[in-house]
């Protein structure tokens with residue numbers, strides 16, 4: 001049995017938490033610096049290291065290069081050119097991330113080729129497409145998790161904007177009221193996101209003042225207005241603050257997940273979650289960031305479908321195994337609930353990463369001594385390995401990442 005522990009990199013982005021990841025890994029709290037993401041996988045920027053039972057330490061990237069068929073299984077290795085198609089993360093946000101969307105596979109391939117042909121270096125700060133791949137994402141809450149995602153039903157957005165009643169915003173509100181559908185949203189969003197700074201500098205303070213009044217009066221859109229105020233304070237003069245007025249404001253409870261397909265506009269606000277995503281770096285930002293924003297390119301990929309975002313609670317696909325189904329071929333995430341005395345069998349024709357989110361779990365496979373996986377730890381299970389059985393003397397929780405089904 002080659003169930004092997006992973007040593008994972010922590011990414012120190014400024015929006016990260018000083019407590020969530022440190023506490024999960026059993027380190028001193030607070031950490032000296034913000035810790036935003038724990039990366040489990042074979043992303044070339046920060047691959048996990050695999051610690052063998054003999055104490056050897058190897059980059060997962062190297063292991064995949066040496067034996068793609070054994071590590072990934074022939075089918076996955078063929079389909080994804082010897083690459084692990086997903087990256088699993090613990091994401092811990094204390095502050096909002098940028099407002100962003102990701103391209104589809106076709107858009108990414110075209111964008112990558114176009115920028116290559118134009119001679120924009122891959123590491124240039126103005127490069128949109130770092131690779132030719134799609135970047136669908138799914139986030140599952142570990143704590144209460146707050147986010148903006150997808151365009152709200154236009155009639156509800158009109159109700160919100162009318163409730164705010166910022167004088168100079170009225171013509172924009174009525175633009176949407178006259179055409180409360182995806183085309184109307186596209187028109188309003190395009191107008192707002194391309195407003196000259198002089199217009200923004202007049203409009204934004206009015207909107208923020210209206211939000212203050214609405215919150216004071218405990219209006220219907222209290223949570224939405226608090227978020228706009230928070231964003232307005234963090235990113236003064238940023239058109240993304242106005243765009244945020246049009247998005248669904250979501251609160252995920254632990255175990256609830258949200259799938260972000262290509263073209264979905266979203267911003268994580270705060271909370272800790274398990275995120276799984278395709279192994280790509282293609283982000284088109286819309287605002288709430290000091291980084292490069294390319295509005296025409298963003299407009300090409302944005303999806304103006306509107307309405308409530310569906311929350312996924314997982315389907316019990318085997319006893320103790322709850323799967324968050326998406327149409328993604330790159331990944332599948334499951335939650336494994338291990339109760340004392342019960343056993344959960346984890347097999348898959350491809351590679352698996354298991355992460356222990358709660359308690360501790362003994363992993364046993366034919367002919368091997370069990371490996372005890374503590375909270376915050378993860379293992380790599382190559383495709384060639386026999387099935388693993390998870391058991392625990394406490395109520396424990398694992399997350400399992402595998403390639404998706406096609």
Ligand SMILES: [Zn+2]
Pocket residue numbers: 100101102137260266
């Ligand atoms: Zn994203």
